[in-house]
Structures are given as C-alpha cells and as structure tokens.
Amino acid sequence: MIRIADLHKSFGPKKVLQGVNLEVGEGETMVVIGQSGSGKSVLLKHIIGMLKPDRGQIFIDDIEITGLREDALQGVLKKFGMLFQGAALFDSLTVGENVAFGLRRYTKHTKKEIEEIVSDSLAKVGLRGVEDLMPHELSGGMKKRVGLARAISYKPQIILYDEPSTGIDPIRADSINDLINQMKRDLCVTSVVITHDMVSCYKVADRIAMLYDGVIIEVGTPAEIQATRNPVVQQFISGRAGGPITDW
Amino acid sequence: MAARHRHRIPIVAPFLQQMGEVAMLMGRTIRDTFRRPFEGRIFLQQLESIGVRSLSVVSLTAAFGGLVFGLQTYTGFHKYVGPGTEVYSGPIISVGLCKELIPLLVALMVAGRVGSSIAAEIGTMKITEQIDALASLGANPNRYLVVPRTLAAVIMVPVLTLYGDMIGIFCGFFYNIVGMGVNRIVYIRNALLYFNFWDVCVGLIKALVFGFVIATVGCWQGMKAEGGAEGVGRATTRSVVVGSICVLILNFFLSKGLPK
Numbered sequence: 001m002i003r004i005a006d007l008h009k010s011f012g013p014k015k016v017l018q019g020v021n022l023e024v025g026e027g028e029t030m031v032v033i034g035q036s037g038s039g040k041s042v043l044l045k046h047i048i049g050m051l052k053p054d055r056g057q058i059f060i061d062d063i064e065i066t067g068l069r070e071d072a073l074q075g076v077l078k079k080f081g082m083l084f085q086g087a088a089l090f091d092s093l094t095v096g097e098n099v100a101f102g103l104r105r106y107t108k109h110t111k112k113e114i115e116e117i118v119s120d121s122l123a124k125v126g127l128r129g130v131e132d133l134m135p136h137e138l139s140g141g142m143k144k145r146v147g148l149a150r151a152i153s154y155k156p157q158i159i160l161y162d163e164p165s166t167g168i169d170p171i172r173a174d175s176i177n178d179l180i181n182q183m184k185r186d187l188c189v190t191s192v193v194i195t196h197d198m199v200s201c202y203k204v205a206d207r208i209a210m211l212y213d214g215v216i217i218e219v220g221t222p223a224e225i226q227a228t229r230n231p232v233v234q235q236f237i238s239g240r241a242g243g244p245i246t247d248w
Numbered sequence: 249m250a251a252r253h254r255h256r257i258p259i260v261a262p263f264l265q266q267m268g269e270v271a272m273l274m275g276r277t278i279r280d281t282f283r284r285p286f287e288g289r290i291f292l293q294q295l296e297s298i299g300v301r302s303l304s305v306v307s308l309t310a311a312f313g314g315l316v317f318g319l320q321t322y323t324g325f326h327k328y329v330g331p332g333t334e335v336y337s338g339p340i341i342s343v344g345l346c347k348e349l350i351p352l353l354v355a356l357m358v359a360g361r362v363g364s365s366i367a368a369e370i371g372t373m374k375i376t377e378q379i380d381a382l383a384s385l386g387a388n389p390n391r392y393l394v395v396p397r398t399l400a401a402v403i404m405v406p407v408l409t410l411y412g413d414m415i416g417i418f419c420g421f422f423y424n425i426v427g428m429g430v431n432r433i434v435y436i437r438n439a440l441l442y443f444n445f446w447d448v449c450v451g452l453i454k455a456l457v458f459g460f461v462i463a464t465v466g467c468w469q470g471m472k473a474e475g476g477a478e479g480v481g482r483a484t485t486r487s488v489v490v491g492s493i494c495v496l497i498l499n500f501f502l503s504k505g506l507p508k
Contacts, residue, residue, distance in 0.1 A: 045380070048383075048384055050380055050383055050384070070388070074386055077383075077384065077386055078386065080384060081384075082381070082384045084380065084381055086376055086377060086379050088376060088377040088380065088381035088383070089378075090373075090378055090382075091372070091373075091376075091378070101387070102385040102386060103386050105385060105386035105387060106385075106386050130432075150385070152427045205287065
C-alpha cells in the first residue's frame with residue numbers, strides 16, 4: 001500500500017506540490033491525471049524515492065521512505081518497477097541486458113535463470129527474439145514494451161507508469177493499456193499511472209485522482225469522476241479550453 | 249557601496265555553489281570508490297575508452313611536442329650560448345617534457361576527447377531519464393557512472409603521460425642527434441646525469457590530479473545537463489572549457505608546490 005501525507009516540493013520559487021494527500025490500496029490501479037507541468041512526474045519520483053520532499057511523508061507498506069538512508073531505500077526500491085515516459089532504455093546495453101539489469105541487482109538468479117526470465121518477461125509483453133537488438137533498432141512502441149518487460153522482470157509489487165501512452169499511436173497505446181491490465185491480473189501488482197490521456201485513464205483505472213495547483217482536488221472511481229460537479233475536473237476530462245483552468 | 253555588494257552576490261553565490269557541487273561530487277566519488285558493488289565491466293570499458301583510444305592523439309601530440317621542444321632548445325643553445333653547447337639540451341628537453349609539457353598536453357587532449365565524451369554520454373542519459381532508470385533498478389548512479397570513469401581517468405592519464413614522455417624524449421633526441429648532428433654520446437650522458445626519476449614522478453602526480461579533475465568535471469557537467477540536445481551541447485562545451493582551465497591553473501600550483 002502507498003500512503004502520501006501532506007507532500008510539499010518546490011523548485012526554487014516554483015511550488016510544485018503543496019500538500020498532496022493520496023492513498024493507493026494493495027492491488028489497486030490509481031491513475032493520476034492533471035495538466036502538463038502540474039507535478040505528476042514529480043509526485044511519481046517522490047514515491048520511488050528519487051526526490052526528497054521539502055515536507056510531508058510517503059509510506060510504502062507502512063515504512064516511511066522519505067527519511068531512509070541509501071541502503072535501506074534500496075530494500076524498498078526492490079518493490080518497485082517503473083515504466084518511464086520515453087522508456088529510458090540504456091543505450092549501451094542490448095535489449096536482453098536492459099531487461100536483465102534489475103534482475104542482476106535485485107535477485108541471486110544464475111545466468112541461465114536470468115536468460116530464461118528475460119525471455120519470459122519479453123514474451124509477456126509480446127516480444128520474442130529481440131534480446132540481442134540494441135534500443136536504437138526498436139520502434140517507440142517496442143521500446144515501451146521492453147521498458148515494461150524490464151520493470152516486471154524481477155516481479156515488483158508496485159509498478160509506476162509515467163505517461164505510458166504518450167508518443168505512440170492510438171493502437172499501440174491501447175496495447176500498452178491492455179498490458180497494464182494484464183500485469184494487474186497476472187501479477188496482482190499495485191499500479192500508479194500518470195497520464196493526461198483520458199481514453200487510457202478510463203480503461204485502466206480502478207480510481208482516478210486529479211492533481212491541480214499542487215494538491216489532489218478529486219479522487220474517485222471512473223464513474224464518480226465522470227459524474228463530478230467539480231468544474232476544474234469537468235473541464236479537464238472533457239478537454240475544453242474554456243473553463244476555470246486558464247493557465248495553459 | 250551597498251549597490252555594488254548587491255551586484256556582486258549574484259555572481260559570487262552561483263560560483264561558490266558550483267564549486268560546492270564539484271567538491272561534493274569529488275567527495276562522493278572518493279567514498280563510493282571503496283563501496284561495493286564495484287562496476288568492473290564498465291571500469292574496463294572506460295580504461296579502453298580513455299586509455300587505448302587516446303593513444304593515437306597522444307602519440308601525435310607528444311611527438312610534435314618533443315620535436316618543437318628539441319628545435320627550440322637546440323636553437324636557444326646554438327644562438328645564445330654558442331655552437332657546441334647543444335649537447336646540454338638533452339636534460340632540458342627530458343626534464344621540461346616530463347615535468348611540464350607532456351602532462352599538460354596529454355591532459356588538454358584528454359579534456360577535449362574524454363571530458364567532452366563523458367559529459368555528452370552522461371548528459372544524454374540524464375535528459376532521457378536513463379539515470380533515473382538506473383536508480384529505480386537498484387544501481388547508484390554515482391557508483392555506476394562516475395566512479396568507473398574517474399578511476400579509469402586517474403589510472404590512464406598517468407599511463408598516457410608516461411607513454412607521451414617516452415615518445416617526446418625520443419623525438420627531441422631524434423631532432424638533435426639525427427636532424428642537427430649533435431654528439432650522441434655527450435647528449436645522452438648529460439641527459440642521464442641531470443635527469444632523475446623524480447622528474448618523471450612530478451609529471452605523473454600532475455597527470456593523476458588532472459585525470460581526476462577532468463573526469464569529475466565531465467561527470468558533473470553531464471549530471472547537470474538539462475533542456476534537451478542544446479543542454480547536452482552546452483554541458484559538453486563547458487566540460488572542455490572548465491576542465492582545460494582547471495588543468496592550466498592546477499599545473500601552475502602543482503609546479504610551485506611539488507618538491508623540485
């Protein structure tokens with residue numbers, strides 16, 4: 001379970017997070033929506049311990065991670081897999097080495113076992129026989145799938161998705177959405193998805209949270225969010241230029 | 249007066265902040281060098297990238313450095329001390345090359361070739377979130393990226409300097425003996441008489457410091473890169489400029505501070 005309490009973060013004079021409170025239950029898929037630059041990725045990087053908050057706490061399975069030392073944080077990080085917006089595959093490593101990266105660090109599998117898990121993880125995302133390719137030989141959609149294979153290879157309990165459908169065509173985006181649902185079904189993982197793609201949002205979300213002005217202004221199931229009377233949320237989910245959100 | 253102070257602080261504060269960032273990165277790098285796991289494969293790759301791939305450029309630089317130093321020393325003795333005194337150019341060429349010219353030339357070449365490549369590689373990793381991915385997959389970015397590169401530079405810049413010393417001394421010898429007909433026996437005897445092991449050590453100590461600074465500056469600029477391809481370009485340029493300036497400044501203070 002993930003619990004975020006009163007999270008604040010500023011970069012210089014710019015206040016990005018101003019008291020975020022959010023809970024994600026075990027096995028739940030929480031989608032965080034919000035405008036570009038609203039701090040969604042910053043929130044995600046706090047959850048995985050890459051950024052330290054100015055104030056506030058983050059609990060992962062009741063362990064408060066914001067004050068943890070590096071070694072202790074490594075133990076918590078094993079629980080996470082993360083799919084980055086641009087996949088963030090390591091340029092100098094092959095696809096196989098990319099997928100094996102976390103396995104080599106987080107597990108004690110033998111070389112042969114790692115090779116099998118790598119093939120298995122790639123097969124789960126619909127890729128076979130690509131282990132020896134370099135990342136630059138892959139299409140955008142394939143990169144995202146390899147990134148997902150890398151994130152799930154060591155069987156994390158929590159997967160964070162940073163804009164999984166951004167930059168790829170609608171059909172590939174839908175296949176990524178299917179994969180997110182498949183990961184939840186097959187691996188029973190807790191997921192946090194950052195997106196501003198509402199089609200993707202409704203397809204994968206158990207609950208949706210909207211981040212606006214540095215705080216979570218609404219949390220609910222897709223049906224509750226669609227029925228909300230909050231004008232900011234309504235403007236965002238319907239994609240209208242006119243409304244209370246003017247800073248775009 | 250107050251207005252002058254207000255103008256000064258914005259320039260001084262960022263400078264001090266940057267010096268602080270470099271010092272902290274250096275401290276973390278030294279600390280992480282002794283922590284496990286050690287990234288052996290990347291370290292070996294960097295030894296090859298920094299050392300082996302710099303051999304051709306160091307060979308050329310040292311060869312022409314030796315030749316021009318041999319030429320100027322010969323001319324100096326011949327013109328200002330008198331014909332026949334060129335046999336004393338041996339120790340001057342050897343000491344000058346080993347203590348000053350070769351460590352400096354090698355360091356400037358490495359700053360241009362290796363410092364820029366480190367900044368570009370790490371900068372690209374930074375803007376494409378690969379450094380965040382490293383952290384999320386249990387690899388400490390400092391231990392994975394900075395330590396192997398810095399350690400490889402600390403080892404390979406002195407090795408390249410030693411290699412450059414040999415080439416430079418040989419080329420100085422070649423110019424004087426083969427090109428200008430200086431007495432070979434006396435030239436070598438004088439060189440061996442006045443040139444000692446410490447002269448080589450001074451150059452190697454300098455090279456070690458230069459290697460550490462060049463790699464740290466390259467890594468620091470790469471880690472700070474932001475804003476896409478333009479940001480990587482800026483980081484690359486800065487790593488060469490800052491690295492080269494640091495080398496030139498440090499060279500003076502090391503020459504002054506190291507025992508003669």
